Amino acid sequence: MSTGTTQSPFFSWSRWLDRSSVLLFFIIWELLPKAGGLLETFIAPPSLVFKTLWETYQAGELLGHVGVSLGRAVSGFIAAALVAIPSGFILGGSFRTIERLVSPVLRFLGQLNPFSLFPLFIMFLGIGELSKGAMIFWVCIWPILFNTINGVKEIDPLLIKSARSMGTGIVTLFFKVILPAATPGIFHGLKMGSGTAFFMLIAAEMIGASRGLGWLVWNAQTNFQIPQLFAATVTISILGLALNGVFSLLEKALLGWRQNSHA
């Protein structure tokens, strides 16, 4: 039996100690360019990076780029989830034979590198939003689909038996047993999908876009604006961290009942 959650005080020295590495990182980063030479040319210190960030923000550009990137990532991700989760339930639950038949093909498709497909997406869907959306859709759909299939397959049949013994109808069974029992698998897929989606989006924007954070990086690179390059990179990292944070919160809310969750 566990003792439940132990409440840590808001302020604790050990927690600050754990996080002191971040401070150390910033100090080294700030001092490094002062060594001169190549380091000074190629590394922008954080003070300059954040100044550049602030200026870009003031100029009203930063949020626009963030918005464009997030919009692409979120819409591609949601579209993938809307297709992958129901398909996962169908393949993992009701039609196991079909799942067995199509599984090798799906695994193969899942391994296709999205970058080698990107030219195809551009050819079919044009250089606009749709090709980037398709790219995100493509990288998100596989982890969500495979994890949903596994999540549904691995539902303990005893839970279904136990619910059925109480005369549970099929709709109630789905919402009260199958869906919550498959949630850990689905969630794992969504988390994996969102991570790669963001990663791939930046790369896709660097290849073919006229707005967005990836474009910002690419633009800084071609114009040799080192502080802007760093500013865009830092923004991307912060967004990535925020994304992780959102998923951690969701996990706590949805899956707090799990043994190994940090709820």
Place this chain on the structure above:
Amino acid sequence: MGTVADNYKDAASADAKIVVRDINWVFHLKRTRTEPARDFIALEDINLEVKKGEFLVLVGPSGCGKSTLLDILAGLAHPTSGAVYIDGKQVSGPALDRGIVLQGYALFPWRTVRQNVEFGLEIKKVPKGERKAISDRFIKLVGLDGFADRFPHELSGGMKQRVAIARALAYDPDILLMDEPFAAVDAQTRENLQDELLRIWEETKKTIVFVTHSIEEAAFLGDRVAVLTANPGTLREIVKIDLPRPRTNSDIRSSAEFGWVRHKIWELLQNHQPEVRGAIDSRPVADAISPSAEL
């Protein structure tokens, strides 16, 4: 329909709660590398009556079909032929007049103890306030007060099984079907749970059908013990247990009658020479079931 009802009336005694008539359960085994495809008879001509408020134990070795029989009683499996009647009505599927407790607990891990206990009540569409009163009562009955808001993973095996029992009792079924419910807990906990179960049974007056492979457990709990043998699964004999009630492990286990009853059941299982007809597992029954397992 008329003839079925007549047959039923002719055969059943007036106080029968559950009547099992001519149950056969045959399943088809697919061809393997060494053997051709064939039918396997898991249950053959099972006839059984359980009285209202009775505690009936089904005992037998693995593969004798006792769990299948329980699934048929629950309405989760349909017999190849034959029928089950509850209060004179033929069973066609699962319903809330029967509660089931499985060996693997089968608690919903995303629900707290209280939410697990209330599951059947939600299916029954009992209003929320009433649900809480009922779950409080049954959580207390199984001795888990103070654990209502815990999740299953925070509980020991014995406590999980108590939750499963509370969940099956909460929607107030007349019949409790238990499939080796105490097989996965340690010996000490098992004896406690047995004592508790008898106390709960005497308090709630449910009709209980209890499946076990432990002769000890069967002799201790049952009013009657139905001894099943394997290959094919047949009902060999029903042993009436005349040990006084209320029983507790501490005063029954050492008594001479208990030893005698235990021995009798053991002999019934021991002396049965399995026919090789369609045998999946031709080990002697005595190997499959150890009478001293619980000693």
